[in-house]
Amino acid sequence: MTIASEQIRSFLERIERLEIEKKIIADDIKEVYSEAKSSGYDAAVLRKIVSIRKLDANERMEQEAIMDLYLSALGMLPDDSEIVIDDQFAGA
Amino acid sequence: MTIASEQIRSFLERIERLEIEKKIIADDIKEVYSEAKSSGYDAAVLRKIVSIRKLDANERMEQEAIMDLYLSALGMLPDDSEIVIDDQFAGA
Amino acid sequence: MTIASEQIRSFLERIERLEIEKKIIADDIKEVYSEAKSSGYDAAVLRKIVSIRKLDANERMEQEAIMDLYLSALGMLPDDSEIVIDDQFAGA
Amino acid sequence: MTIASEQIRSFLERIERLEIEKKIIADDIKEVYSEAKSSGYDAAVLRKIVSIRKLDANERMEQEAIMDLYLSALGMLPDDSEIVIDDQFAGA
């Protein structure tokens, strides 16, 4: 058996192992929704809440990312000075 | 020529016409970014701003959607009364 | 407000306006597929047809471009020949 | 704070915790593909192989299920046979 095929086999095994783990977790998530439903909660509402909170987190990350962009665009990113940016476009 | 093929042809033409329009607009957008770049602005920063504002709009819509979900879950949706919901989970 | 921020604002508005138009058209396309489906056609098949015709159109354009190269190499190409986008799908 | 909201909060936390784990694994998978690419392999081809093996595994599971049906119809199936997930990819 060539080295290449060994290496490929190794990559495939790692990927497939991870996919199995991922599937298990996805099933766990479904299970939690089922549980919630059994407890009388509306799964659709829960899903919506989760998705909105995800959006929130997402946006926070994007805000940080754009701040970095601003700073790099300004040739800044100083080692230890305080910076205040007037983010006039952030909100509207 | 059968009626069916006429109808299919009509659907295809409508779709393809719309796709052409869409492509033209996409090209227009690219052109604006190029212009901005020529004016000395960083296209990446602009893209980021646009995407964040899109996220904002998105989240606003989602908030409204979940509000409807809450109301329907409560069997409410009254015709003309004011409603205040304590959205304890909205923010965190 | 500085000139720069005015200019940025202008770029953003143009981009966002165009993106709205693009989204409207994308929704129109979805609507046509829905209509087709309501008329008893398989949307997936229609999508396939559209994509195949797009490929064909690309090939045709490439061949025409090559043809133009030959012609111009022979000095046989008119100076002001226009590119007519609508021709792209006319023959299929 | 009501019991209900406590319970909801708990469900949300469990779900979000699981989704984070899921995302970590998804990122790990991407990383493996990147690694493979760096080693000179075509990620697209690897993806194809993985999907084919997944199909194979599904078929195998279905065939085993059918086999079990036959066996149980014949009263030849042990009562407590366990489903072993790791077997899914063992043979490929």
Add this chain to the structure above:
DNA sequence: CACTGGAAAATGCCGC
């Protein structure tokens, strides 16, 4: 059990 909506995967595209 077909449909719709949303999540995930795959593809294509653009700038560096």
Add this chain to the structure above:
DNA sequence: GCGGCATTTTCCAGTG
């Protein structure tokens, strides 16, 4: 040419 990003397509669970 490659990585990252946006779009597209596919898949699948949930719902009526």
